[in-house]
Amino acid sequence: MNADVEFHLRKMAEQDLAQVLAWRNHEDVRRYMFGSGLIAMEQHQRWFAGATLDSTRALLILERDGVPSGFVNIKFDAQSRVGSWGFYVSPDAPRGTGKTMGQLALAYAFNYLGLHKLCGEVIAFNERSLRYHERLGFTEEGRLRDQYFDGTVYHHVISFGLLAGEWTTTSTDEK
Numbered sequence: 001m002n003a004d005v006e007f008h009l010r011k012m013a014e015q016d017l018a019q020v021l022a023w024r025n026h027e028d029v030r031r032y033m034f035g036s037g038l039i040a041m042e043q044h045q046r047w048f049a050g051a052t053l054d055s056t057r058a059l060l061i062l063e064r065d066g067v068p069s070g071f072v073n074i075k076f077d078a079q080s081r082v083g084s085w086g087f088y089v090s091p092d093a094p095r096g097t098g099k100t101m102g103q104l105a106l107a108y109a110f111n112y113l114g115l116h117k118l119c120g121e122v123i124a125f126n127e128r129s130l131r132y133h134e135r136l137g138f139t140e141e142g143r144l145r146d147q148y149f150d151g152t153v154y155h156h157v158i159s160f161g162l163l164a165g166e167w168t169t170t171s172t173d174e175k
């Protein structure tokens with residue numbers, strides 16, 4: 001990844017709605033989502049209106065040299081500070097975009113939101129995301145057999161977790 005490229009994570013705003021929906025509905029993204037159907041703009045707007053009022057949620061946009069390039073959704077329990085995340089990068093984002101987004105999002109989750117733990121759930125055929133969680137320092141914590149039904153076939157779901165204390169020692173590029 002080019003060291004001169006600038007990355008920045010910011011809160012999602014209303015003007016990001018169309019871009020985020022286009023990514024979410026792209027075949028290369030939605031096939032890996034829980035619920036892989038197309039989402040309508042009206043439904044997307046309703047989701048955004050509700051989510052932005054929720055103080056236990058963070059909707060974040062990754063900017064690459066000022067261009068929106070990815071989305072992260074973190075939700076957490078206010079008392080336990082245990083959260084979970086979902087994310088996707090723009091389908092035409094250059095390699096390395098996801099990794100930088102993940103590192104920035106983990107810093108946001110642990111440093112800014114003060115989370116104790118962040119969890120991720122990955123459909124077993126999503127090899128990129130399985131590997132991605134491992135590279136970011138997550139530990140595989142469970143294999144939920146036939147947990148996700150795509151309308152035709154059942155798939156295993158792999159649960160990952162990363163504790164705040166682990167992140168401080170595992171969040172380097174060398175991992």
Ligand SMILES: CC(C)(COP(=O)(O)OP(=O)(O)OC[C@H]1O[C@@H](n2cnc3c(N)ncnc32)[C@H](O)[C@@H]1OP(=O)(O)O)[C@@H](O)C(=O)NCCC(=O)NCCS
Nearest residue numbers: 029032087088089095096097098099122128129131132135
């Ligand atoms: C998962 C995702 C965010 C990764 O972003 P990316 O920009 O493709 O990933 P990067 O190029 O930054 O690579 C980061 C790590 O992901 C993994 N990875 C990326 N491409 C991969 C591939 N083709 N095969 C296997 N692992 C891959 C690797 O571990 C890689 O780290 P490494 O190169 O140091 O080994 C992105 O592919 C994406 O948005 N996928 C669709 C949506 C999705 O699956 N979301 C997660 C649902 S749980």
